[in-house]
Amino acid sequence: MISRQQGHPHSRKWILPLLGSLCVVTPFAIDMYLPAFATIATEFHTTTAQISLSLSTYFVGFAMGQMLYGPLLDRYGRKRPLYVGLVAYILCSLGCAFAHDLKTLIALRFLEALGGCVAQVGAIAMVRDFFPVKESAKVFSLLFLMIGTSPLLAPTIGSTIVAGLGWRWIFGVLASMAFVILILVFTMLPEGHQPDHSVSLLPGPILSGFWKIVRNPQFLTYTLAGAFSFAGLFAFVAGSPIIFMDGYHMGTKTFGIVFAVLVMGFIGGNQLNVFLLRRFTSQQIFLSALVLQVLIGTLFFIGTQSRLLDLKATMALFFFFLSCIGLTYPNGAAIGLAPFSRDAGRASALLGFLQTGTGALISMGIGLLGVKAVIALLSSTAAAALVILLTGRAIIGQPVETDPAETAVIH
Numbered sequence: 020m021i022s023r024q025q026g027h028p029h030s031r032k033w034i035l036p037l038l039g040s041l042c043v044v045t046p047f048a049i050d051m052y053l054p055a056f057a058t059i060a061t062e063f064h065t066t067t068a069q070i071s072l073s074l075s076t077y078f079v080g081f082a083m084g085q086m087l088y089g090p091l092l093d094r095y096g097r098k099r100p101l102y103v104g105l106v107a108y109i110l111c112s113l114g115c116a117f118a119h120d121l122k123t124l125i126a127l128r129f130l131e132a133l134g135g136c137v138a139q140v141g142a143i144a145m146v147r148d149f150f151p152v153k154e155s156a157k158v159f160s161l162l163f164l165m166i167g168t169s170p171l172l173a174p175t176i177g178s179t180i181v182a183g184l185g186w187r188w189i190f191g192v193l194a195s196m197a198f199v200i201l202i203l204v205f206t207m208l209p210e211g212h213q214p215d216h217s218v219s220l221l222p223g224p225i226l227s228g229f230w231k232i233v234r235n236p237q238f239l240t241y242t243l244a245g246a247f248s249f250a251g252l253f254a255f256v257a258g259s260p261i262i263f264m265d266g267y268h269m270g271t272k273t274f275g276i277v278f279a280v281l282v283m284g285f286i287g288g289n290q291l292n293v294f295l296l297r298r299f300t301s302q303q304i305f306l307s308a309l310v311l312q313v314l315i316g317t318l319f320f321i322g323t324q325s326r327l328l329d330l331k332a333t334m335a336l337f338f339f340f341l342s343c344i345g346l347t348y349p350n351g352a353a354i355g356l357a358p359f360s361r362d363a364g365r366a367s368a369l370l371g372f373l374q375t376g377t378g379a380l381i382s383m384g385i386g387l388l389g390v391k392a393v394i395a396l397l398s399s400t401a402a403a404a405l406v407i408l409l410t411g412r413a414i415i416g417q418p419v420e421t422d423p424a425e426t427a428v429i430h
Contacts, residue, residue: 035161037203037208039165041139041142041200041204042138042163043168044197046173048131050173050174051173051192052177052189053074054178054271054275055177055186056070056264057264057271063124067264072121072125075257078253079129080130081136082378083372084133085136085139085369089365089366089369092144092212092368094214094216094218102204105135108134111131112131113190114127115190116187116188116189116191139371140368143352143356143371156296156353159348159350163289163345171282174275174278175275177189178275181271228365232365232369233369238355238356240355240412241352244347245355246378248344248347248348248404249374251400252348253378256382285344285345287342287345291342292304292349304346305350316398316399319340340397347404381396384396
């Protein structure tokens with residue numbers, strides 16, 4: 020048994036980097052092939068907007084898979100489901116490399132997400148396994164720094180691979196990265212949660228367990244508010260190739276650079292959060308950042324409708340909008356998961372499902388409606404998040420910091 024507060028020094032030293040490596044599986048799967056959209060569209064004789072549907076189906080698979088792995092992570096411990104999911108992700112990534120039409124690519128991306136989603140939901144659950152509740156927001160910020168760094172590297176790596184080897188090699192690299200992470204998890208990551216065979220895998224008890232979590236007003240309020248806030252990032256990821264490559268006629272390499280610069284806003288927000296938590300509570304930061312996000316989204320929408328925004332103004336507004344998400348996301352996750360310990364796997368899965376499911380719908384809307392939907396969705400989802408938060412806060416009162424059944428050890 021490993022104490023949550025102390026633990027074995029050798030094991031504890033590797034926990035955060037290993038959780039971070041798990042968290043970057045999906046960001047790389049999403050961002051590395053964005054610069055290849057135009058190339059894939061040309062090869063498959065279709066449009067960039069249609070290729071973005073392969074991104075949307077990844078989001079759908081990612082959302083659905085989390086609901087599958089939540090109970091498995093609680094019943095079988097964290098590591099065994101990780102092995103299964105990562106192997107499936109590796110095989111499907113290799114399949115994507117050999118896809119010869121858009122329908123096949125879309126189907127394989129869906130299956131790839133079903134496997135790969137276990138990495139992030141498992142990592143988020145293990146934050147509750149290895150760290151006290153009061154440290155959760157800081158730990159999430161550090162993990163999201165690693166997640167946020169991925170878009171700095173992934174599009175650049177992807178554009179280099181496309182230029183030198185072709186877009187299919189992107190998926191070969193994704194498979195290779197996942198294989199390395201799988202070996203590291205097997206050899207170096209301690210088990211954070213003893214298998215709990217009282218957790219049923221029958222549909223009735225699973226749904227009942229999820230319903231119990233949803234009925235917690237703190238979880239529901241901060242998860243939904245965080246999901247609608249975070250949807251702005253999905254809108255940016257799905258819409259940026261259309262805005263910058265189609266609208267502003269950027270080349271592959273230029274887009275990769277611009278994408279990386281804008282994601283610095285998200286990273287900056289995450290790191291600012293670490294410092295703000297020394298003086299303010301997660302609740303204060305979440306509310307303030309969300310209000311600012313709504314104001315920026317409204318300004319963005321008005322400027323777009325009035326045709327007053329040039330490239331520089333568009334980039335500036337995206338940057339500050341993403342900075343707000345960098346503040347809302349870790350605090351919303353920490354507050355939403357705080358009431359749960361024994362059910363951390365299912366709670367983190369449900370959190371991920373609601374956030375990713377919302378994002379999947381947003382990205383599908385962009386794929387079907389095009390560039391005009393991007394800015395409208397940015398502003399409307401932020402406003403919805405603020406309404407949910409203000410309504411829920413009136414019901415919750417003071418959020419609890421921990422599960423009443425919290426135990427002080429990690430098996």
